[in-house]
Amino acid sequence: MNTFLSTLKSRNRVLYFACWVCLVGTVSCLVLIGLTQTQILGINSFIKPAKFFISIAIFCWSMGWFTGLLPQRRQVTIYSWVVVTAMLIELVIITGQAAMGKLSHFNITSSFDARLFDIMGIAITVLTCWTAYIAYLFFRMRPDTIDLSYLWGIRLGLLVFVVFAFEGFVMAIRLSHTVGASDGGPGLPGTNWSTQYGDLRIAHFFGMHALQLIPLFGYYVARRPFQVVLFVAGYVGFVTFLLTEALSGKPLLAGWGN
Structure with missing residues (x-):
């Protein structure tokens, strides 16, 4: 495990540390699940943020590992910060809405909630398009x-x-x-x-x-x-x-x- 972590850190420091932040967020949500009674759609409101934190942690480590193999270091650096920015937007909105007992996705009950949903959609679209570009770089890779x-x-x-x-x-x-x-x-x-x-x-x-x-x-x-x-x-x-x-x-x- 230590070898994996040290290799990952050397390949992509930005996504390596982003993952640790997400793991801290996961633990925090698990604690909040035990401390709060607020429910959304029949389950504790902090279950969804916890799942997103752990999912994004896995994504960050995966892409950190893969992008370390690419020679285009400038593009990889830009991509890494796109990941961090997009995921930060997602996690802040999802966790914030959960704290207020509100849906984050598909919530258009008010103009404010609808705009938050739109912002998440834009962030994920940008991230996915950038990930498609990373895939293109791998298809070009010898x-x-x-x-x-x-x-x-x-x-x-x-x-x-x-x-x-x-x-x-x-x-x-x-x-x-x-x-x-x-x-x-x-x-x-x-x-x-x-x-x-x-x-x-x-x-x-x-x-x-x-x-x-x-x-x-x-x-x-x-x-x-x-x-x-x-x-x-x-x-x-x-x-x-x-x-x-x-x-x-x-x-x-x-x-x-x-």
Whole structure:
């Protein structure tokens, strides 16, 4: 673990420290969950910020690790600060709204809440476009100092991440992540994914975590690039299935945990 952390720090100091800030935020939210009784959609209001803090921490460490392999250091530095800025905007709004007992996403009950939602959307759009540019740099990268299967894992992991990050716009347009009912109601423990109706967050989750899973497959499992391509084809098929099931109003695990 120490070797991993020291290597990560040397590759991208900005995202290395950003992750530690997010982990502190995660712990703070967990403490607040135990201290507060405020609920949003039937769960403690600080559960959502806690999940976003830990998710962004994983994203920062992942992109810090990958971008350390790129020779374009100026672009990497700019990208790192784009990540920090966009994620700071997201976390401040999500945590602030939670503290007030209000929804952060899909909340247009007042002009102020609507503007906050718009700002988050703009921040994520800018970040996703910049991440697509980082993917482009990896597609241009020559495999002189990196295993080709691993390189293709990073390339395709980034590409799938970008595609399913934009899938979030489906939820934004609908102003809801549940298909067939209003948001809220019975859900899986931890994730709160609906056990009664379609939930667009599931495909969004698995699609975006391709950023970690596909490069890991390329590094530890694949011996040839075509194996990575086959894995990605199956993975995208699986996530697309989750998306179509959600859009048709079907839950991932009907009635589980009810």
